[in-house]
Amino acid sequence: MRNYFFGLDVGTQGARVVLVDQQGTLIAADDRKFKLDDTFREEQSPEIWWEACAEMMQQLIQQLPSDIDKKKIKAISVTSTSGTVIPLDAYNKPLHAAIMYSDARSAEQGKRCKEIAGRHVKDGYTGFNASSGISKMSWFQETYPEKAKDIALWIHASDYLVGKLSGNYRTTDYTNVLKSGYDLEQLAWPDYISSEIGIDRSHLQDVVPSGTVVGKLDPVLADTWGIPQLDVVVGMTDGCATQMASGAVKPGTWNTTIGTTLVIKGVTRKNVVDPLGRLYSHRHPEGYWMPGGASNTGADWISIGFADGLDALNQAAEGLIPTGELAWPLVQEGERYPIMAPQARGFAPSDLTREKLYAANMEGVAFIEKLAYEIIHELSGEELEAVYSAGGGSNSDVWLKIRASVLQVPIYKCKEASGAFGAAIMAASNTYYSSLIEAAEAMTQIEKVVQPDGELQEAYASQYENFKLKLKNLNYIA
Structure with a gap:
């Protein structure tokens, strides 16, 4: 009996979805290019990502061969860029566009985060720079203090898609949090992130191992797409996902x-x-x-x-x-x-x-x-x-x-x-x-x-x- 799994990849300029069976056989695939302006390397609307992904999913599912039993589609997971972050309000709505990993405006904050981490972290990651999530969080709070008052949660690019699929925006995985300052040795957010960098601890996500099921597909989406409420698995960064595929x-x-x-x-x-x-x-x-x-x-x-x-x-x-x-x-x-x-x-x-x-x-x-x-x-x-x-x-x-x-x-x-x-x-x-x-x-x-x-x-x-x-x-x- 064949079972099926969706993989969704949201990159800088487009998105791709694949459906494979438990042996890794490719069943179907689709991709979309985003409609972006000249500032796409600094900021992007995460809604553009979701619109493209939802359209791909619906069309791919509709066009599946008749011998594919949709009831056997078991789970979906997402990969996206490392270091891209989004501030959400209390209703899980973006307060600002996604701040892209390639945005260099947080260079000074990156230097400061690196110096602070170097004083506190002995054997963990301290290589923060402008491409790091923690640097971008600090930059946003300093640049947009009025918006920062309404932050309820900081999330990463793949987390946004997982949230749209399942409603769970609060949980992320080991790979996404590395450049946001999470201590992968102690499996905890270190105190210096709040005490010295100024990121409120309550605004940081819960962290679980990559591959953890964090929810079920939203029932409205399941009904619209004509598939079961399959498991939604926490996302991960694109480099790590490629390693998995290798x-x-x-x-x-x-x-x-x-x-x-x-x-x-x-x-x-x-x-x-x-x-x-x-x-x-x-x-x-x-x-x-x-x-x-x-x-x-x-x-x-x-x-x-x-x-x-x-x-x-x-x-x-x-x-x-x-x-x-x-x-x-x-x-x-x-x-x-x-x-x-x-x-x-x-x-x-x-x-x-x-x-x-x-x-x-x-x-x-x-x-x-x-x-x-x-x-x-x-x-x-x-x-x-x-x-x-x-x-x-x-x-x-x-x-x-x-x-x-x-x-x-x-x-x-x-x-x-x-x-x-x-x-x-x-x-x-x-x-x-x-x-x-x-x-x-x-x-x-x-x-x-x-x-x-x-x-x-x-x-x-x-x-x-x-x-x-x-x-x-x-x-x-x-």
Whole structure:
């Protein structure tokens, strides 16, 4: 008997919904673009999100094939951006537009929150900045004191959708509260948030493990959509949802997503504390930790300089690796992870052919990825066992081979690794399955396994050491 689960993903410029069964088979999907003005990176109306989501849900359900038993749709969960916050009044109505994670107006408040947290927090997250929820709460209260008098609750982006679905706005999950100042070690809101930053404790949400059922679908919505009052599962942040979709959900497993940037997330048994702030840890719903970090090095260099003829470039790279060359395709100025070097610049030999530069750049990204995992090992003591890979960078077979050989572990390419799919896994994790790990193992699918190449491993071990030596000579690493 098939059972079904909805995953809803609300991003910066649009939303997507998927319906999958308990084996992770995609049944249906839809997406919408938001109608936004020029200020959408600073503020957005959460009602625009909800209108798009409600329209998608209704149309998708109406168009389901007749052999899909709607009574077997069991649960829904939501993912959205990290650091976006909304002030609600006593009637759960927004007092102001959603203050987006990408809004830089709270930079000064971010510095102050970081300094205050640093005095109180020993081993937890203190890397607050303009993109943090706590910074935006402080900024709003200082900028709009008249509106601030009417605040009853601060919520995050996914919480708004969960509230519209279930009526429960007060409960959020471990992932959403990290950048709002919640102590994931003590599982409590620390006193300094109220005493020094000035956020009223009563305005902060109740926090539960990701995957917790927090209500039932509103009966009016259930009747309108023609589905049962299914379980509504607490939302989570988009980066964590993508990690869920990749299958990297148990200790020793890691996910690397190579898109515009390179994002690494994994699972460890102990909290990974980085004194330099290069990476930070979310709390796993089953008591583990999910450390991760984002690099400015990714695949943007491909779209800028190598967008044409990718098939031919990848074919040529097969015969050129290992190149023995040292290249780092860092497009923008400065790096944040695994290197904290605002002065960093990319580099490459000037006499390479286009094909060889392409191959050397792929190797350079793999070396940055390896350096990131080495730092994680130094901080946690835990060994890398496998990497689950997602993002556009995973579409190149030769790049997968390079990365597996540099990292010296198998790489698993995920078939479906979207935020919406991750939300669907969360929806199933405690409604049909008994845990997140069980749900992910049953629902994620591996499209391809790439093993390290023995000869390449040996060559890349030497080339990697030379790469690190160049970084040291440039004073990018110690």
